[in-house]
Amino acid sequence: MVILDLFSGAGGLSEGFFRVNSTFVGHVEADSNACKTLKTRTAYWNLKKANKLNIYNDYLLKKISTNELLEQANISSSDDVINIAISDETFNGIVKRVRKNMKNKNIKKVDLIIGGPPCQAYSVVGRARMKEKVVDDPRNFLYKYYVRFLEKFQPKMFIFENVPGILSASNGEHFSNIKTAISKAGYHMELKELIASDYGVLQDRKRIIIVGWKINKKKKNKYEYPEFEKIENLYTVSEVLKDLPEIEPGTSKEGKGLYKDKTNDYLVASNIREDGFDILTQHITRPHNEQDRKIYEIAITKWNKQKKRLNYRELSEENPELISHKNITSFTNRFNVIKADEKASHTILAHMAMDGHYYIHPDINQIRSLSVREAARLQSFPDDFYFEGPRTSIFRQIGNAVPPKMAEQIAKKIKEIL
Incomplete structure (x- = not known):
């Protein structure tokens, strides 16, 4: 064509x-x-x-x-x-x-x-x-x-x-x-x-x-x-995340030999990471302040243990010291955890370029929002797909795609x- x-x-x-x-x-x-x-x-x-x-x-x-x-x-x-x-x-x-x-x-x-x-x-x-x-x-x-x-x-x-x-x-x-x-x-x-x-x-x-x-x-x-031919989904969102190394907010990991595990069936079937591919790029995270990380920790715990999303109004009642927005009646789901044990995440949007609150990584040991590479994978971009530009622009490119x-x-x- x-x-x-x-x-x-x-x-x-x-x-x-x-x-x-x-x-x-x-x-x-x-x-x-x-x-x-x-x-x-x-x-x-x-x-x-x-x-x-x-x-x-x-x-x-x-x-x-x-x-x-x-x-x-x-x-x-x-x-x-x-x-x-x-x-x-x-x-x-x-x-x-x-x-x-x-x-x-x-x-x-x-x-x-x-x-x-x-x-x-x-x-x-x-x-x-x-x-x-x-x-x-x-x-x-x-x-x-x-x-x-x-x-x-x-x-x-x-x-x-x-x-x-x-x-x-x-x-x-x-x-x-x-x-x-x-x-x-x-x-x-x-x-x-x-x-x-x-x-x-x-x-x-x-x-x-x-x-x-x-x-x-x-x-x-x-x-x-x-x-258009549909593909039966046999996997959960965790398959997208599990082989990537742990990373701190505001840092990056790039290069050979950095994957935590071999690839898996979902990544191979989706052309995200072929067997033998070992060049990790753009595993880059945005920085977070301590207040946001405390909120992320509560959100992750609430979802992983209770399958319940953090409500900002409830947070204002339970942890008022963490509240920085006066508006507690609208957009109360502004902190959202990626649901690793479900078959699909919520939609990756271009607004991810502005903040990461809506895309919190589910691992309680990391307490951060998604990296560039994780967001790209949830959009099914392969690991050898390299995005050009600053981090904010890259998140926007991924979200718009x-x-x-x-x-x-x-x-x-x-x-x-x-």
Whole structure:
């Protein structure tokens, strides 16, 4: 499949399509750190195809620089990753760069466009946070550029993913406008809400996956919404965490020989850590003050012993000395422990970049929030997936992504159809 990837983020959706041997003519993304991540991952796939993963492993071990990696992977001067915000001013320039990249790769046609505009303006949490400002948020209207790319490149199909809140934003007006615009562009679309835990991801993450295809008025339509293959979950969240070494808040552990255990069946089946892979990267934690750690300890104990979540209002009654927020009546579940003995964790969100209270590690001996690598694993990113940028940006990239394992199941089915 030849694919154009829009609003790419760190590449969770595209990772699934890389795994079924797709060719990309461009990943278009506004965030510079996410683009650096996309370049690093494109380098990984180029080197894997060339049977030169030793070069990539040298990068993970910090033996070579980013520039050396990109140069040896033949992407230092390519337009595979385009770091530009899509707008009226930039649209034509992006189209030219994609077409030039197609020409350089001797590709004449795009089969599939994938991606989803930023979801903050559609998500229920985002709308609550922005209040009346959400009405004029320009991100509400980025779908129009997605439709313009459909009109320009005329792919056979497209995948448009977003949060469930897209259906209810502005009382359904935005979704109605999206549907109308896609129809005018000559495409039929259908959608379903998919849950990541049905596709090999140990997380209750819900996404709206819209699949569309070009309407051919002369021929009877041969496409329909695919039945993506579900994966029976035989594991608990503990499988994601158990081989990683213990770590203190505000520290990191990276390098060879640092895994606590061999890999396990879940990690192998989900392509997170293959047997024999022994380079740990980005096991990095944020620092916590002593007050927060005392609250974490109470939250962990309460969950592990009573299967009960910490309620902030109850905390104010039982341990008033630990209360720093005056508001004890709303968002009372602000401290949340990852439930290691269940089959799925709660959703990893981009807000994790702001604080770790909602993502507390279940081990009473560590008393901290999740590390970068642990959050990435809960999203089903493989351990050899390296995120670029500062820690805050990396957490945001992880939280915004489509889980690669879920994306892989989507990619397999779309490839079969095409």
